[in-house]
Amino acid sequence: MISKIVAAAVALAVSGAVFAETNVALGKSTTASSFYSSGSEVFPSANITDGITSDSGAPYAWSFWLAAQGQNANSWVQVDLGSTFNINGVDLFDTHNRGYYDRGTDAFTISVSTDGTTFTDVASGSFTDAQWKQQTGKDISFASTDARYVRFTVDSVYGGQSAGLAEMQVMAVPEASTSTMALAGLGLLGFVAMRRKASQSR
Numbered sequence: 644m645i646s647k648i649v650a651a652a653v654a655l656a657v658s659g660a661v662f663a664e665t666n667v668a669l670g671k672s673t674t675a676s677s678f679y680s681s682g683s684e685v686f687p688s689a690n691i692t693d694g695i696t697s698d699s700g701a702p703y704a705w706s707f708w709l710a711a712q713g714q715n716a717n718s719w720v721q722v723d724l725g726s727t728f729n730i731n732g733v734d735l736f737d738t739h740n741r742g743y744y745d746r747g748t749d750a751f752t753i754s755v756s757t758d759g760t761t762f763t764d765v766a767s768g769s770f771t772d773a774q775w776k777q778q779t780g781k782d783i784s785f786a787s788t789d790a791r792y793v794r795f796t797v798d799s800v801y802g803g804q805s806a807g808l809a810e811m812q813v814m815a816v817p818e819a820s821t822s823t824m825a826l827a828g829l830g831l832l833g834f835v836a837m838r839r840k841a842s843q844s845r
């Protein structure tokens with residue numbers, strides 16, 4: 644009976660660890676090929692990891708990156724996760740430039756790197772017109788890979804004025820905790836088995 648309960652707990656712990664994904668990009672440092680800056684209107688790369696996924700129309704409460712005026716295809720923005728993680732996807736939120744609909748990204752490519760120099764493409768896609776206008780988010784999955792740097796490169800734009808992005812969430816699979824929890828569970832099962840054996844021999 645006890646071993647059944649323990650086995651169920653282990654199964655829950657392992658499956659929970661496998662399926663629980665964490666956004667490891669939140670609050671991490673960023674860089675970009677360029678950013679829009681005109682007087683007091685500034686849209687830096689750091690806006691893609693501030694946890695705010697939609698454009699606010701409120702003056703100076705903006706939370707999205709824009710490439711410099713006229714910068715479209717080949718503009719890029721990237722996050723430095725601080726250390727290497729095993730990642731398997733990104734959740735992306737486009738910008739429509741606080742209701743002006745003159746800027747934003749259409750097609751894009753996601754690439755990753757462990758050293759910040761050599762990047763490998765892992766996925767590509769494009770925001771639908773609705774995903775651009777309504778910022779409903781776009782989930783992109785790819786085969787799990789080790790990465791410290793995740794780059795979003797613009798292939799084409801909406802609006803024509805410049806590329807942009809509101810938020811990039813990077814999903815990591817917590818491998819370390821999975822194996823730790825599985826090992827702890829197996830150890831507990833072994834302990835229960837020993838106890839059962841000991842009680843039967845008495």
Ligand SMILES: [Ca+2]
Nearest residue numbers: 690695706809
């Ligand atoms: Ca944001």
